[in-house]
Amino acid sequence: MKNQPFLPFTRPSIDERTIAEVGDVLRSGWITTGPKCAELEAALSERLGGRPVRLVNSGTASLELGLRLCGIGPGDEVITTPLSWVATANVVLAVGATPVFVDSDPVTRNIDLNQVQRAITPRTRAVIPVDLAGLPVDRDLLNALAQKHGLRVIEDAAQSFGAHWGGREIGSFGDLVSFSFHANKNFTTSEGGCLVLNNEEEARQFEKLRLQGVTRLSDGGMEVEAWGSKANLTDVAAAIGLGQLRQVDDFNRRRRALAERYFARWDSSLGFSLPPEDREGHGNWHMFQPLLPARLAPRRGEFIAGMKAQGIGVGVHYPAMHLFSLFRQRGHKAGDFPVSEDIGARTITLPLFPAMADADVDRVCDAVATVTAALS
Ligand SMILES: *Cc1c(COP(=O)(O)O)cnc(C)c1O
Secondary structure (H helix, E strand, O other): OOOOOOEOOOOOOOOHHHHHHHHHHHHHOOOOOOHHHHHHHHHHHHHOOOOOEEEEOOHHHHHHHHHHHOOOOOOOEEEEOOOOOOHHHHHHHHOOOEEEEOOEOOOOOOEOHHHHHHHOOOOEEEEEOEOHHHOOOOHHHHHHHHHHHOOEEEEEOOOOOOOEEOOEEOOOOOOEEEEEOEOOOOOOOEOOEEEEOOOHHHHHHHHHHHEOOEEEOOOOOEEEOOOOOEOOOOHHHHHHHHHHHHHHHHHHHHHHHHHHHHHHHOOHHHOOEOOOOOOOOOOOOOOEOOEOOHHHHHHHHHHHHHHHHOOEOOEOOOOOHHHOHHHHOOOOOOOOOHHHHHHHHHEOEEOOOOOOOHHHHHHHHHHHHHHHHHOO
């Protein structure tokens, strides 16, 4: 145990060919938004059934500019989940709208769509569902609900690149779909993201929002009608993405095999709650997240320290965000969303990334047993 290298909970896989291609961009004389971004947008669009795709420099920017594209702002409500990276609700605040949380489904850990229905008011403009750990929210129910109530959907698919619903890839259907290409995601550009849009008119509007509101004119001049952000991606980053796109399906297959090994090797007598096995193959296994036995929830810090002492990195994704000061100040309190609070207090993220060996899963399972026994 002692002489094995530290096993982080995730690590990107960047092959030598991709590294060489990044070198080519750096030597080319054009390192910001240019031909590599155009190539990656076209490749993503082709993969996603021809829908327009526009790159930005983060998943956060893609969500925020997606809200702005829908004209969502002060006085509007946007329904989302408290179990996500805080970006999901921060972007709603950023545009001046109000995030309205609803509780999670205890099995999938995703937003409970029945509760979404009950949270709809005359001010509700949109829903931001999150595919936690890459397990998709039920798109049939979600899109039917949105259609019935005339709501926009900005899918926070930051974690679900390559996942599917009803045999269709996430991003290839629905309303607006946002991906993140942060270093920890299944597909990375180091930092980056993209929005999948409904039509070319939306794509043109989004291009203005992503770069200072500028429209280029045919005579070489420009026009600015409205505010725009500074959120364009670089060609250096896009070159990484083109390399990842060649490999992401292999990465996701490897992640699934590792997850299956976790299920096969897991000692159920330890009292953890495992994630859904996803036998249907919808998800992309972005993360593997058991929930600690309830008695260990107050001792999560000790559990993580114990695993670290065994050479294994453990993450927490995520505490229920309505309990952060930012949202308590806005009136939230413990007890508002009991399912999310319970999951948020017990969740741990164990190592899962494509370069892991089967033996690494065995090592993690053994360490979990050792550390759990030590805390009993
Ligand atoms: C990573 C992530 C984001 C934000 O993406 P960035 O690229 O880091 O801005 C938003 N939502 C979820 C669910 C994420 O996992």
